[in-house]
Amino acid sequence: MSPFWTIVAILALAALGYGLGRRRAMSLAQGNPRRLHSRPNYYGWNVALFAAVPALLLLVLWALALPLLPHGAASSRAAGILAIIIAVAGLAVAVRRTTPEFRARNAVEQMIRGLLILCSLIAIATTVGIVLSLVFESLHFFRLYPWQDFFFGTEWTPRFGGGSRLGILPLLWGTLYISFIALLVAVPVGLYAAIYMSEYATPRVRSLVKPAIEVLAGIPTIVYGLFALVTVGPLLRDWIAQPLGLGNSGSSVMTAGLVMGMMLIPFVSSLSDDIINAVPQTMRDGSLALGSTHSETIRQVVIPAALPGIVGAILLAASRAIGETMIVVMGAGAMATISGNPFEAMTTITVKIVSQLTGDNDFSSPETLVAFALGLTLFVITLGLNIFALYIVRKYREQYE
Amino acid sequence: MDDVRLAERGVDADAKVKFECRGVQVHYGEKQALKDVDADILDRTVTAFIGPSGCGKSTFLRCLNRMNDTVASARVDGRILLEGEDIYDARVDPVQLRARVGMVFQKPNPFPKSIYDNVAYGPKIHGMARNKAELDEIVERALRGAALWNEVKDRLGETGTGLSGGQQQRLCIARAVATAPEVLLMDEPCSALDPIATAQVEELIDDLRESYSVVIVTHSMQQAARVSQRTAFFHLGNLVEYGDTEQIFTNPQDPRTESYISGKIG
Numbered sequence: 307m308s309p310f311w312t313i314v315a316i317l318a319l320a321a322l323g324y325g326l327g328r329r330r331a332m333s334l335a336q337g338n339p340r341r342l343h344s345r346p347n348y349y350g351w352n353v354a355l356f357a358a359v360p361a362l363l364l365l366v367l368w369a370l371a372l373p374l375l376p377h378g379a380a381s382s383r384a385a386g387i388l389a390i391i392i393a394v395a396g397l398a399v400a401v402r403r404t405t406p407e408f409r410a411r412n413a414v415e416q417m418i419r420g421l422l423i424l425c426s427l428i429a430i431a432t433t434v435g436i437v438l439s440l441v442f443e444s445l446h447f448f449r450l451y452p453w454q455d456f457f458f459g460t461e462w463t464p465r466f467g468g469g470s471r472l473g474i475l476p477l478l479w480g481t482l483y484i485s486f487i488a489l490l491v492a493v494p495v496g497l498y499a500a501i502y503m504s505e506y507a508t509p510r511v512r513s514l515v516k517p518a519i520e521v522l523a524g525i526p527t528i529v530y531g532l533f534a535l536v537t538v539g540p541l542l543r544d545w546i547a548q549p550l551g552l553g554n555s556g557s558s559v560m561t562a563g564l565v566m567g568m569m570l571i572p573f574v575s576s577l578s579d580d581i582i583n584a585v586p587q588t589m590r591d592g593s594l595a596l597g598s599t600h601s602e603t604i605r606q607v608v609i610p611a612a613l614p615g616i617v618g619a620i621l622l623a624a625s626r627a628i629g630e631t632m633i634v635v636m637g638a639g640a641m642a643t644i645s646g647n648p649f650e651a652m653t654t655i656t657v658k659i660v661s662q663l664t665g666d667n668d669f670s671s672p673e674t675l676v677a678f679a680l681g682l683t684l685f686v687i688t689l690g691l692n693i694f695a696l697y698i699v700r701k702y703r704e705q706y707e
Numbered sequence: 708m709d710d711v712r713l714a715e716r717g718v719d720a721d722a723k724v725k726f727e728c729r730g731v732q733v734h735y736g737e738k739q740a741l742k743d744v745d746a747d748i749l750d751r752t753v754t755a756f757i758g759p760s761g762c763g764k765s766t767f768l769r770c771l772n773r774m775n776d777t778v779a780s781a782r783v784d785g786r787i788l789l790e791g792e793d794i795y796d797a798r799v800d801p802v803q804l805r806a807r808v809g810m811v812f813q814k815p816n817p818f819p820k821s822i823y824d825n826v827a828y829g830p831k832i833h834g835m836a837r838n839k840a841e842l843d844e845i846v847e848r849a850l851r852g853a854a855l856w857n858e859v860k861d862r863l864g865e866t867g868t869g870l871s872g873g874q875q876q877r878l879c880i881a882r883a884v885a886t887a888p889e890v891l892l893m894d895e896p897c898s899a900l901d902p903i904a905t906a907q908v909e910e911l912i913d914d915l916r917e918s919y920s921v922v923i924v925t926h927s928m929q930q931a932a933r934v935s936q937r938t939a940f941f942h943l944g945n946l947v948e949y950g951d952t953e954q955i956f957t958n959p960q961d962p963r964t965e966s967y968i969s970g971k972i973g
Contacts, residue, residue, distance in 0.1 A: 588814055589818060591816070593818070594777060595774060595805055595812075596805065596809070596882065597804075597806030597829065597886060598828075606828070607828075610818075
């Protein structure tokens with residue numbers, strides 16, 4: 307029996323169980339639902355869940371364990387049969403348990419709660435799984451390559467023939483430099499846009515402007531990358547870098563930073579706008595009633611009140627910037643250098659992870675495994691930023707509730 | 708209405724007129740909230756506005772410092788003169804007006820700043836202190852004026868939102884007093900407070916009468932009787948009756964006033 311038909315059979319048993327459970331409860335109560343502990347439907351659901359949930363869980367476990375089992379076809383049939391036996395057994399047990407005193411609603415709600423917990427556990431387990439895989443591969447890497455040279459090395463020259471230098475510092479420098487320029491663009495523009503939308507725009511204008519800005523957030527980053535490569539890069543080179551003698555490269559930190567900044571504007575503006583709107587109107591009234599102007603009110607009351615939330619929004623934007631890849635590949639190039647000149651090509655951690663893992667690689671050389679160490683470093687940085695941002699946002703929320 | 712204080716406090720016979728209001732009408736969009744109100748509000752007097760919810764008393768109060776300007780749909784007609792000057796004239800900046808006519812709101816709304824900065828906010832904006840020492844003095848005087856100084860003098864640096872509800876409201880009163888207004892408007896200042904805090908604020912209002920003209924909107928007729936010398940009764944956007952508090956509560960002229968104070972409408 308194929309897994310599909312197994313599932314259909316289990317669901318059919320559950321539907322049957324629903325009818326049986328409900329009918330049995332009603333007949334035991336002599337047709338008067340008031341004599342039952344719970345409403346009749348709960349007796350039905352109780353049986354249905356008892357029939358379906360354990361059997362389906364078995365199928366899921368079996369699917370997860372599939373790679374570890376030796377005989378594909380035979381074990382598949384065994385699992386299917388076992389699941390149906392469990393479904394029938396569950397159904398029988400649940401029907402037998404159905405009495406007017408049975409607290410069916412509590413049982414059903416407990417099972418539903420269990421399912422909800424399971425779903426949230428899946429999300430957590432995924433994170434843990436990702437971290438573990440990164441940690442193990444990174445440990446593997448650090449056995450082949452000294453960690454001091456990785457964390458403090460200033461040169462990045464991978465050679466698959468051997469003799470590579472894999473220092474993270476040039477990549478970290480590029481990452482932070484580009485992110486810094488991106489935030490330099492996104493924070494003022496986004497914040498001022500948010501102040502306009504929440505404080506000055508009429509509701510009609512706001513309802514038009516806000517979605518228009520949020521369209522920016524929906525553009526795929528590869529499109530931003532194209533924009534950087536084709537428009538912004540050559541423009542900066544021809545109009546600023548070459549006349550000033552700062553470089554001849556179309557790809558530069560400035561190109562990637564500017565375009566990434568544009569990508570981040572909607573993040574900063576949309577979140578800040580929501581946060582500024584959450585500042586109670588009574589606070590503004592209080593300030594206006596003391597004879598302060600609208601702009602004094604914004605500067606001295608509204609923004610300080612919203613500041614923790616705004617900082618949270620900026621940190622979330624920063625972690626986006628640090629993790630961004632496509633714009634950097636197309637805007638900043640792939641040269642691992644440490645330099646202060648913003649018109650020079652540089653690269654970031656994410657770009658190098660991609661380039662180390664594309665092509666034919668064996669997963670035992672440090673040149674490939676370094677990608678995991680890079681990924682882990684990046685993960686720790688963005689995780690730290692995110693936790694810090696969430697902490698600040700949450701602290702702010704407590705203030706007004 | 709057998710409050711002993713009532714008898715002691717009549718209206719000052721020579722109290723000046725502070726606000727002269729003639730034919731004041733307010734519309735919110737199509738809806739008329741206030742119909743043709745004529746009233747004089749006296750200096751150094753507590754004037755209470757009473758009436759059922761939605762009767763226009765808060766609307767009228769917010770006309771007096773042009774807070775209705777912040778409501779996009781609101782339109783105010785008629786004339787309101789503050790010491791003979793039309794406050795809706797184009798030459799009057801509402802920002803300057805609000806420094807002269809302070810306001811305390813229904814819900815305490817301290818800024819999320821320190822107690823000191825809450826009180827110093829207005830004086831700083833209006834450049835009332837030349838140095839830190841002067842500002843300190845203004846803050847202390849305002850907090851003393853709001854009967855809050857003794858409770859907070861050792862923790863002026865703590866945030867104002869951490870105070871109790873009654874303390875917060877007195878902080879807001881101190882904040883309003885600190886800008887040295889001529890008139891203090893209070894929109895149901897005790898409705899979010901417990902009885903003890905209410906009594907403290909009421910006592911404070913009585914003290915404020917020494918220096919200011921106070922206008923208070925209240926839902927509580929007892930409160931109006933306790934704190935005010937003049938009372939105005941609003942109903943459905945009309946100013947029904949306006950006179951000495953004692954007369955309004957003991958000998959109302961209009962049948963609607965009588966029904967309201969005896970609890971028949973409201």
